[in-house]
Amino acid sequence: MKIELATIQEYESVIAFYDDVTARTPEMAVYARWSKGKHPTEEGIRAYIDEGSMYVYKEGGEIIAAMAVTMYQGEDYHAIEWNQQVADNKVAVIHILAVSPGKQGEGIGSKMIREAIHLAKANGMQAIRLDALASNSPAHKLYERLGFEYRGQQHLYAENTGWTDFYYFELKQ
Numbered sequence: 001m002k003i004e005l006a007t008i009q010e011y012e013s014v015i016a017f018y019d020d021v022t023a024r025t026p027e028m029a030v031y032a033r034w035s036k037g038k039h040p041t042e043e044g045i046r047a048y049i050d051e052g053s054m055y056v057y058k059e060g061g062e063i064i065a066a067m068a069v070t071m072y073q074g075e076d077y078h079a080i081e082w083n084q085q086v087a088d089n090k091v092a093v094i095h096i097l098a099v100s101p102g103k104q105g106e107g108i109g110s111k112m113i114r115e116a117i118h119l120a121k122a123n124g125m126q127a128i129r130l131d132a133l134a135s136n137s138p139a140h141k142l143y144e145r146l147g148f149e150y151r152g153q154q155h156l157y158a159e160n161t162g163w164t165d166f167y168y169f170e171l172k173q
Contacts (some may be wrong), residue, residue: 001109006054007065014054015042017063024101031136039160040096043103048095055119057112065108067097069116071123077131080152080168086127092120096129113146117171127170134165143169 004013022034034040046129048054048068057065094116099108120128132139134153144150148169157163 001057001108001115002080003055003065003112003115005048005052005121006056006152010056010063011046011049012161013063014045014049014056014066017056017066018045018096018098021098021101025098026101030158031133031138033133033161033164034136034171035160041159044096051089054094055112055115057108061150064100065112066102067099067112068095068118069093070095071125073129076154076156077129077168079133081152082129082151082170084127084128084173090124090126092116092123092125092128094128097105097130107140113142117146124162127173129168129170131166131168134167136167140167140169 008066010152019036022028022036025032028034051070053068053070055067056063057070070093072089073093073130074088077091092122097109097112099112109142130148130165132143140150149169149172152168153165153166153167155163
């Protein structure tokens with residue numbers, strides 16, 4: 001598997017990919033609760049592309065998986081008791097991982113996370129973290145299977161969910 005950095009020329013294709021995933025993923029309303037226009041947002045995707053954090057995986061020129069991998073963590077990660085305390089700019093965080101509905105269940109999500117881990121290590125990151133809605137049990141199982149450990153939760157507000165619980169995970173070192 002080879003992921004590529006998304007370019008600004010691919011912006012519309014990336015938006016269309018996320019809109020398709022949001023519309024056609026079974027149980028989206030239960031697990032991730034993504035909603036077109038609310039999460040992921042066009043502005044957020046544009047920001048990830050502009051900062052060089054958006055990655056795509058293509059087959060036959062078509063995006064079949066995407067994610068953002070930032071080489072920093074935000075303040076919302078400060079409240080969690082992590083295994084290791086490191087500076088925000090030494091933490092890679094995986095965001096908005098998605099696989100095309102027609103390709104789900106083929107191990108692509110696992111491969112994307114492994115690629116994110118490789119990217120983080122290649123960039124000298126000292127920790128790799130992510131978060132997911134508390135209701136997203138399929139994602140929790142995937143993360144734990146790939147070596148991530150549950151580290152805590154927060155009750156936060158998000159445009160697509162309102163007030164809800166988020167679980168935080170950290171790759172075991």
